[in-house]
Amino acid sequence: xxxxxxxxTELKSLGKFALVERLTDGFDKHQSNTLCGxxxxxxxxxxxxxxxxxxxxxxxxxxxxxxxxxxxxxxLGYKAVAxxxxxxxxxxxxxxxxxxxxxxxxRYSVEALxxxxxxxxxxxxxxxxDLVGGDTSTTQSGMVLTATVIGQVDKHQITxxxxxxxxxxxxxxxxxxxxxxxxxxxxxxxxxxxxxPKEQPDLDSYDYVLERFLKPEPRMDIVQFLHEKDIxxxxxxxxxxxxxxxxxxxxxxxxxxxxxYEEKLPIDYQTTRVCSEISKNMMPVSNALNGGSDYExxxxxxxxxxxxxxxxxxxxxxxxxxxxxAVLVTPQNTTIELRAQGFQNNDD
Amino acid sequence: xxxxxxxxTELKSLGKFALVERLTDGFDKHQSNTLCGxxxxxxxxxxxxxxxxxxxxxxxxxxxxxxxxxxxxxxLGYKAVAxxxxxxxxxxxxxxxxxxxxxxxxRYSVEALxxxxxxxxxxxxxxxxDLVGGDTSTTQSGMVLTATVIGQVDKHQITxxxxxxxxxxxxxxxxxxxxxxxxxxxxxxxxxxxxxPKEQPDLDSYDYVLERFLKPEPRMDIVQFLHEKDIxxxxxxxxxxxxxxxxxxxxxxxxxxxxxYEEKLPIDYQTTRVCSEISKNMMPVSNALNGGSDYExxxxxxxxxxxxxxxxxxxxxxxxxxxxxAVLVTPQNTTIELRAQGFQNNDD
Numbered sequence: 001x002x003x004x005x006x007x008x009t010e011l012k013s014l015g016k017f018a019l020v021e022r023l024t025d026g027f028d029k030h031q032s033n034t035l036c037g038x039x040x041x042x043x044x045x046x047x048x049x050x051x052x053x054x055x056x057x058x059x060x061x062x063x064x065x066x067x068x069x070x071x072x073x074x075x076l077g078y079k080a081v082a083x084x085x086x087x088x089x090x091x092x093x094x095x096x097x098x099x100x101x102x103x104x105x106x107r108y109s110v111e112a113l114x115x116x117x118x119x120x121x122x123x124x125x126x127x128x129x130d131l132v133g134g135d136t137s138t139t140q141s142g143m144v145l146t147a148t149v150i151g152q153v154d155k156h157q158i159t160x161x162x163x164x165x166x167x168x169x170x171x172x173x174x175x176x177x178x179x180x181x182x183x184x185x186x187x188x189x190x191x192x193x194x195x196x197p198k199e200q201p202d203l204d205s206y207d208y209v210l211e212r213f214l215k216p217e218p219r220m221d222i223v224q225f226l227h228e229k230d231i232x233x234x235x236x237x238x239x240x241x242x243x244x245x246x247x248x249x250x251x252x253x254x255x256x257x258x259x260x261y262e263e264k265l266p267i268d269y270q271t272t273r274v275c276s277e278i279s280k281n282m283m284p285v286s287n288a289l290n291g292g293s294d295y296e297x298x299x300x301x302x303x304x305x306x307x308x309x310x311x312x313x314x315x316x317x318x319x320x321x322x323x324x325x326a327v328l329v330t331p332q333n334t335t336i337e338l339r340a341q342g343f344q345n346n347d348d
Numbered sequence: 349x350x351x352x353x354x355x356x357t358e359l360k361s362l363g364k365f366a367l368v369e370r371l372t373d374g375f376d377k378h379q380s381n382t383l384c385g386x387x388x389x390x391x392x393x394x395x396x397x398x399x400x401x402x403x404x405x406x407x408x409x410x411x412x413x414x415x416x417x418x419x420x421x422x423x424l425g426y427k428a429v430a431x432x433x434x435x436x437x438x439x440x441x442x443x444x445x446x447x448x449x450x451x452x453x454x455r456y457s458v459e460a461l462x463x464x465x466x467x468x469x470x471x472x473x474x475x476x477x478d479l480v481g482g483d484t485s486t487t488q489s490g491m492v493l494t495a496t497v498i499g500q501v502d503k504h505q506i507t508x509x510x511x512x513x514x515x516x517x518x519x520x521x522x523x524x525x526x527x528x529x530x531x532x533x534x535x536x537x538x539x540x541x542x543x544x545p546k547e548q549p550d551l552d553s554y555d556y557v558l559e560r561f562l563k564p565e566p567r568m569d570i571v572q573f574l575h576e577k578d579i580x581x582x583x584x585x586x587x588x589x590x591x592x593x594x595x596x597x598x599x600x601x602x603x604x605x606x607x608x609y610e611e612k613l614p615i616d617y618q619t620t621r622v623c624s625e626i627s628k629n630m631m632p633v634s635n636a637l638n639g640g641s642d643y644e645x646x647x648x649x650x651x652x653x654x655x656x657x658x659x660x661x662x663x664x665x666x667x668x669x670x671x672x673x674a675v676l677v678t679p680q681n682t683t684i685e686l687r688a689q690g691f692q693n694n695d696d
Contacts, residue, residue: 008457009458011456013458019461027479028473030476034478037478038482045444053393055403055447056447057496059451059483097385099391106359110356110357111355128378128379133390133403134386138412144487148403
C-alpha cells in the first residue's frame with residue numbers, strides 16, 4: 001500500500017457525491033442501449049420499443065448502516081430489499097427481480113441467515129419481486145448485505161431527477177423525519193440498556209417511528225397512484241438522506257431553485273413528540289429536512305396536474321420550483337438557504 | 349441474537365450449494381418475465397422477442413477472497429469485473445453494463461480507491477462494458493467489493509448448465525490449475541517475506557500463473573468463437589471452483605454422467621513446474637481438477653459439431669457425456685469418481 005501513501009487524501013475529506021464523481025470520471029460509454037448511467041436512482045437500459053430496464057444496487061454494512069444490537073435480522077432482510085425497490089419507485093418504475101449478495105462471519109448461524117432470508121422473502125412477496133440470484137461469502141467479521149433490484153418502466157413514464165421546470169409544484173409522500181426519530185429512540189434505549197442492563201427498553205409507545213426506521217416501505221402505492229391519475233412527474237427522487245439533500249439534487253439536475261414552505265412539511269405527531277423528549281432544542285422540522293431513511297418520494301409536477309393530487313392524503317404539496325435559489329420559507333416569511341447537512345448514511 | 353442460538357447450525361457445516369438451496373427455498377415466482385432464477389451462472393429475464401437479459405452478481409471479501417498483502421488494487425478492480433463477466437460468458441451472452449458496490453474502511457485513501465477504479469475501468473474498456481451505477485459505503489474494517497453485470501443473449505444462443513446429452517463432447521477452454529498455482533506461489537512468497545522481510549519476493553519467473561490468479565480474463569473470445577462457428581453448446585458453466593466441481597454441476601443439471609480423460613486435461617508447463625516446486629506429492633492434475641479461479645469455460649457440444657472445434661488451439665475436448673457416473677479415466681484406464689473437493693473460494 002505504500003505507493004499510494006504520498007499525497008494521501010482521506011476518504012472523509014470528500015463527500016459521497018464528490019467521491020463518486022471523482023471515481024467514475026473518465027469511464028467511456030460503449031453500449032448504445034445504456035440510456036442513463038451513474039447519477040440517478042437507477043441505471044436505465046433500453047429493452048424494447050416501449051419498455052426500459054431499470055437496475056439499482058444498495059449495500060448495508062454492519063456497524064455503519066445497521067446496529068445488530070437493535071436490528072432484528074428479519075427486519076434487516078426486509079429493509080435491504082425495500083431500500084433498493086425504493087430506487088425503482090423513484091424512477092416511476094416497477095420492481096421485478098432481486099439479487100442478494102450477503103457476506104457474513106461465522107458468528108452467525110444458518111438459522112440467523114434463515115431469519116434474514118425470511119425478511120427478504122416477506123418483502124419479495126409484498127412487492128411481487130422474484131429472487132433470481134446472488135452470492136454468499138464469508139467475512140472475517142460483521143455482515144455486508146447488497147441488494148440489486150431490476151425493474152421495468154414504460155418509456156413514456158420514466159422519471160429522472162432532472163426535468164423540474166419553473167413553477168412546477170413540489171410534492172412529497174407520507175411524512176418526514178419519523179425514521180430518524182425511530183433511530184434516535186433506539187440509540188437512546190441502547191445507551192440506557194448499557195447503563196442499566198436489567199431494565200427492559202421502553203419501546204412500547206414508539207411503534208410508528210420504530211417501524212419507519214427498521215422496516216421502511218418503498219412507496220409503490222404512490223407510483224400506482226401516479227399511473228392511475230395519469231401523472232408523469234417532471235422529476236422524482238426518493239428521500240433517503242433527508243429532504244434538503246434530495247431537493248438540492250433535483251434543483252442541481254434541473255438547473256433551478258425552489259421555495260419549500262416550512263409549515264407545509266408533513267411531520268407526524270410522534271416525530272414531534274420524540275424530538276421534545278430527546279432535547280428541547282431539537283426541532284422536528286430539522287429532522288424532516290435532514291433526518292435520513294424516510295424513503296418517501298419527492299417529485300415535481302406541472303401546475304396543470306394540481307387538481308389530480310389535491311385530494312390525496314398521501315401526497316403533500318410543499319412548495320414550488322423557482323428560477324432563484326433553493327430555499328426554505330419560514331412561517332415568518334423569511335427564507336433560509338437549503339443545505340445538504342443531512343444525516344449522511346450510506347443509503348442512496 | 350439469543351433467540352437464534354437454540355439448535356444452532358454452524359455455517360461451516362453446510363456446503364455453499366446446500367446453504368443457498370436452504371435459504372432460497374420457498375420463494376415464490378411473481379413475474380412472468382423471470383425465465384431463470386437461482387441455480388445457473390446468471391438470472392435470465394425476458395426482454396423482447398429475440399433478446400434475453402442476463403444479470404449476475406459476485407462479491408469479493410478482503411481476507412477471504414483476496415489478500416491485500418499481495419493484491420494490487422488495480423488488479424483487484426479488474427478481477428471483480430472480470431469474474432462477473434465470466435458468468436455472462438457462461439450463458440453464451442455478451443456483457444454490457446456493470447454496477448460496482450464497494451464497502452471500504454477509512455484505512456484506504458481516495459488515491460487507493462482511484463487505483464481500484466482504474467482497474468475497473470481497464471476491464472470495462474477491454475470488454476466494452478459501461479459502468480452504470482453502484483454504491484460506496486464505509487466499513488469498520490476491510491473491503492467488500494460486489495460487481496453486478498448485466499448483459500444480453502439471443503434467445504437461440506442462450507446456454508444453461510442443464511442440457512448436456514449422452515455422447516455430447518465435453519470441451520474446456522485454455523488451461524486448468526494455473527490460477528491456483530499462482531496463488532500457491534504468492535502464499536509461499538508471503539510466508540518467506542514474513543520470515544525474511546529484507547528479501548525481495550522471487551516472482552520474476554512466474555508471470556503467467558500470477559497473472560492467471562491476479563488478473564483473470566473472462567473467455568469472451570470463446571463466446572465469439574462459438575458464435576462465429578455457429579455452435580450453440582448444449583450446456584456451459586465457467587470454471588471458478590475447479591473442473592471437478594463444475595463438471596458435477598453440469599452432470600447434476602443434465603441428469604447424466606461423464607468420462608473425463610486425465611491425459612486430455614490442458615495443463616500449462618508452469619503449473620506443472622510450480623507443483624513440483626511446492627511439494628513432490630502435489631500432482632498438476634489435482635490442481636486442474638480442484639484448483640479454483642481459472643475462469644475458463646466448460647461446455648458440451650453435439651458430436652456433429654466436432655469438426656468445427658477440432659482445429660481450435662483454445663478449445664480442448666477432454667471427454668464425453670455418458671449415462672453412467674461422473675468419472676475421471678486415468679491413463680491406465682482405471683476410473684475415479686469425480687468429487688467436488690475443490691478449493692472452495694467464494695467466486696461462483
